[in-house]
Amino acid sequence: MNYDVIIIGGGAAGMMAAGIAAAKSDSVLLLEKNPILGKKLFLTGKGRCNLTNLTTVENLIAHTVVNGKFLRNAYFKFNAEDTVKFFEELGLKTKIERGNRVFPKSDKSSDVIKYLKKYLIKNNIKIINQAAVDVTKKDNLFVVELQKRKLFSHKLILATGGRSYTLTGSTGDGHKFAEKFGHTIRQLKPSLVPIETIPAWNAVIDKLKLKNVKIKIIHHNKVVFKDFGEMEICGSTVSGPVILSASSYLKNVKNHQLIIDLKPGLTEKQLDERLIREFNQASQTKISKILNRIIPLKLKPVMLELAGIDPGEKCGEIAKSKRKQLGYSLKNLKVELSDFRSFDEAIITSGGICVDEIDPRTMESKIVKDLYFAGEIIDVDALTGGFNLQIAWSTAYTAGVSC
Missing domain, CATH: 1.10.8.50 (Helicase, Ruva Protein; domain 3)
Structure with a gap:
């Protein structure tokens, strides 16, 4: 079956990218290898989900430890205020705590996932869980092999995350896919650990x-x-x-x-x-x-x-x-x-796809046309306080709107 866009990875970045891409694409497919979406998101902020840090773009960059300047375009396209507005419009009530950290009013990360799922359903996005896949590209189409089936798409967004919280199924698959497409992977190490x-x-x-x-x-x-x-x-x-x-x-x-x-x-x-x-x-x-x-x-x-x-x-x-x-x-x-x-205890992964090989204005690969990246798979990481999730939202929005 053919799709306009396929997103691999049903975490924070993947769900956001899928929803945004659906605004201009008729057929969007989201693939997640876990039985449920947002498994890692459920654990963030000790189960409370620190959605973002309500601060300026310059401060977001300052708190991004690795390659903060690469994110400038993405931050301006979708900043912390945009994140709060986005979730409020979905129906999620938020609150601001010490250090400008934004949380759902309920203190439940499950509510964040619930509203993101509603967002996906509203935008008619097809979701396949327990989807372990492999990816190639042939004749200008991406070929995603899934359970002895072949799915095809014009555009592909890799949002598979890093290797942190391995118990949630994070194994770095996306980095292997990116390497197959000719991308350089900066050394991965546990961070915020x-x-x-x-x-x-x-x-x-x-x-x-x-x-x-x-x-x-x-x-x-x-x-x-x-x-x-x-x-x-x-x-x-x-x-x-x-x-x-x-x-x-x-x-x-x-x-x-x-x-x-x-x-x-x-x-x-x-x-x-x-x-x-x-x-x-x-x-x-x-x-x-x-x-x-x-x-x-x-x-x-x-x-x-x-x-x-x-x-x-x-x-x-x-x-x-x-x-x-x-x-x-x-x-x-x-x-x-x-x-x-170890990665089992790390909040995020440091390292990832080399930012020199990604267009910061679109999150599109400079090596493979119509291949996009979002979230922790990229060689960017930040301090605690909602900054890493803002990276996910901003890069996912940028990739989704560019498809």
């Missing part, structure tokens, strides 16, 4: 959340990343917003050192003055009790060990050198990093 450490003091820490900390990552005595915010320590793994951001910027973390500043609002001198004040006011009190006012309970034995202080030692008896070491450790808590966690 927790980082493994070389177990040391942190090995005994279980699920410790740290707020308002400053981190920096050192490689060969050079600061390669720094940030301020929240993080989490779970034994030999570090995670949380600042760590996920670090995983976006860094290509690898082997031989890198993470330094955590637990008291970023104080200089080392000011922190030492506070410790002196605390110790003088409670000179006969055991240090372990005083530390409860300064650091999280789970870190207390770690700090005492790093400073060489006995938990039963009274504040008035602690040597100046040990007090100084305690202050230093509070400002410079060190963790040796070893590797990123």
